[in-house]
Amino acid sequence: MPRVKKPTKVKEPIRLRTKKLSDGSKSLYLDIYRNGKRTYEYLKMYLIPETDRNARLQNEVTMTAANAIKSKRIIELTSGEAGIVNHRDKIYLLDWMDTYKEFQEKRNRKKCVAHIKTVVRLLKEYAGERVILDQIDMAFCQGYVDYMMTSYRPKGKPIAASTQHTYYLVFTGALNAAVRAKRLLRNPFNEMDKSEKPKKPESVRSYMTIDEVRALIATPIKNEMVKNAYLFSCFCGLRISDIIGLKWKDIFVDRGQYRLALSMQKTKEPIYLPLSPEALKWMPERGDKTESDPVFKLPTAINARLKPWAKAAGITKQFTFHTARHTFATMMLTLGADLYTVSKLLGHADVRMTQVYAKIVNEKKDEAVNLTNGLFD
Template sequence: MARVRKPTKIKEPVHLRMKALSDGSKSLYLDIYRDGKRTYEYLKMYIIPETDNNARKQNQVTMTAANAIKSKRIIELTNGEAGIETKEKVFLLDWMEIYKKNQEKHDKKDGNQIKVATRILKAYAGERTTLDQIDRKFCLDYIDYLYTEYRPKGKRLSNFTLRNYCRVLNSALNAAVRAKLIVANPLNELERSEKIRLPESKRSYMTIEEVRALIATPMKNEAVKSAYLFSCFCGLRVSDIVGLKWKDVFIDRGQYRLAVSMQKTKEPIYLPLSSEALKWMPERGDKTAEDHVFDLPSPSMMNILIKPWAKAAGIDKRFTFHTARHTFATMMLTLGADLYTTSKLLGHADVKMTQVYAKIINKKKDSAVNLVNGLFD
């Protein structure tokens, strides 16, 4: 009797592998071997320690998506030359969960927004919508749904909140493009008029007279007072002031400067410090280069502490730590600095972001010239 030959096992050109990380999680990557060459593709997906049932379910979702990418790469390698296009399906809700975990892995604090946005997407599109089904029409209909139908607790949310939920989807789709699960993000293709519009923001700021009043008014926490006034004279966000270290401060040809990578934009800037700003910087003393310049409580606590100080100074307008940054911008423009220079001092990526302050200054000019109205009737 003829012996039955076992089928030859076909070697796959792509293997899904894991790399153990120091925190106990595992990073997923593809080991690709083709034509005698080996390459690696790190997926930015992670298997977390299975401490509970939710973690096990999350790992199952992550592995499903990772295997989908692996299958897609195999198809691309074996059939790409022949012009065959077969897309592996990845469900939108699965990808949103993966995106949320990846954001947490990188210490991003938007987990709750992603959770709510995922819930909205489930109500809008159901559980079986795949990433490749998201096109321009999907995005326009989703925006229309947020405007007209989405009513948590029976109330329509502000455009600002709705825009945040759209931003979450936009970021998740950009991540899917980077993972090569989709070719392009259709939200990026929408016209500005088709996106959720925001009303022009009203930015509260202190006038020069009000800054003088704050300087003259004592505050129990002198470090917080100094940090706020320092921001008034350099424009740094609270997150950048909290993270500021002595190694970031240097002197360049007699000019004090800060070398700061801004927390929000990650944009590196070299910020010159005026003598007014230096007045509110603490003495270094015996602090090392790695020590923080300001010894401060949390940003939320600082916002609580500064309100009684502002009230004591006679200020009754909206007052948060961020008003110091607005104060710096309007003060620079009021004193004659040009828009482009002010934009660079603020670390704005686009001068358009600074134009809102120019509008504030123009309104002040209008009010000033109108002061003479009626005086000579």
């Protein structure tokens, strides 16, 4: 038989390598082999010890940026461009935005990715496509904010204040990632005065009162599983995404107390919740379901199915599935739970995120006290 020749493995002309440093971090460099000669290009980018989740995420951003430089160098080398070793790397802003988008895609942050795509279009309109990342300074960032607030008209009209704040967060987030990846010395947004940055308008949190929850309980609905899931959320505070992802294996009993443990879909943070008898009341029977089966088998278009139910219950305020989470928070605070505990039950990373509910409860207290006005005149 003729001898089958094994395919020759083509060596990469440029390899990304690491060099361990005395402080435990690793320096990234390119090992370049060309025309029988080996040279090195140190990227001034570093991998830090992965002691926590933030360190791992920072290293992912750094590696994505380093691999982008490596790919660019290979293109330059194979296309015959001279001076590759002495070439000083220049990253275009829009190329970095693409790198940042890829990083968010790996983390499965679909909403963030969509916002990044919009910000890329905004940046093209504001500054064109040839801006170098190193050129981003205070004046550029101030101009970006001014253009976004006064001139940007994607649909023929100004964008809302909340949208301005979102697009500011996306761009400053991309610049912070560039700083962590050693591609930018500093983020100019961090040096701007607070008054110069787009402000997030205080959102109106629609929630159900205890009487309205009672009315919903008493009102029938076509799909009972949708009703059960909403009321379950009212008594435990889970988002719809977490309820959809909730499996029977996530529910367990600890010393007589039912609890659930899962990683939240939105933040990827673990959450451990005790389940009250009122919450358990709205869980379906397990029957012969397996550990991997969903607790709630829900249809699509949840909010469209909820609105007729709310209308039948006499509720006229804004009503979506997320009002259940708001209802849980305000109900806990109204009944005397402290802010820190409620923050942990909601899975908030910062207690300041929970303070908006405290404001709602305080307003209710003000309204209650003022009910006596004029009674004794």
